[in-house]
Amino acid sequence: MHDPPHLLKSVQNNLKNHGIYYEDASIGNTPRTAFSNWKHIEELYEMDSKDVLSHSVAAALNQYVVAQRIESNAIDTAHFLKKMDKLFDTV
Numbered sequence: 001m002h003d004p005p006h007l008l009k010s011v012q013n014n015l016k017n018h019g020i021y022y023e024d025a026s027i028g029n030t031p032r033t034a035f036s037n038w039k040h041i042e043e044l045y046e047m048d049s050k051d052v053l054s055h056s057v058a059a060a061l062n063q064y065v066v067a068q069r070i071e072s073n074a075i076d077t078a079h080f081l082k083k084m085d086k087l088f089d090t091v
Contacts (some may be wrong), residue, residue: 002087002090002091003048004036004088004091006077007087007088007091008053009055009089011084012052012053015036015037015038015039015041015053016038019035019036019037019038020035020036020080021033021034021035021036021063022034022036022083024076024079024080026079027059027075034076034079034080035073035076036076036077037073037074037076037077040071040074040077041057041061041063041077041081043074044057044060044064044074047058047089053081053084053085053088054081054085054090055081055082055085057076057078057081058078058079058081058082058085059078061074061075061077061078061081062078065091067081069072
């Protein structure tokens with residue numbers, strides 16, 4: 001059983017302090033190691049958003065990558081945020 005508040009705080013702290021490597025297969029069908037970086041969330045927050053670790057922030061990151069307003073590897077952070085959003089929706 002997950003402890004949502006503790007899990008959320010732990011994920012946020014690790015993302016802020018170190019970044020998080022995770023396996024991702026959302027681009028094509030080949031799994032790859034991706035890196036989620038808190039810097040992308042900070043950049044987005046400064047530009048547009050007030051939420052963190054949510055589907056809305058992931059969607060906004062995707063849009064900024066497409067518009068080339070943020071570095072392209074921010075897509076990895078967006079995919080990670082989608083995974084976290086789905087996890088927290090289940091608890």
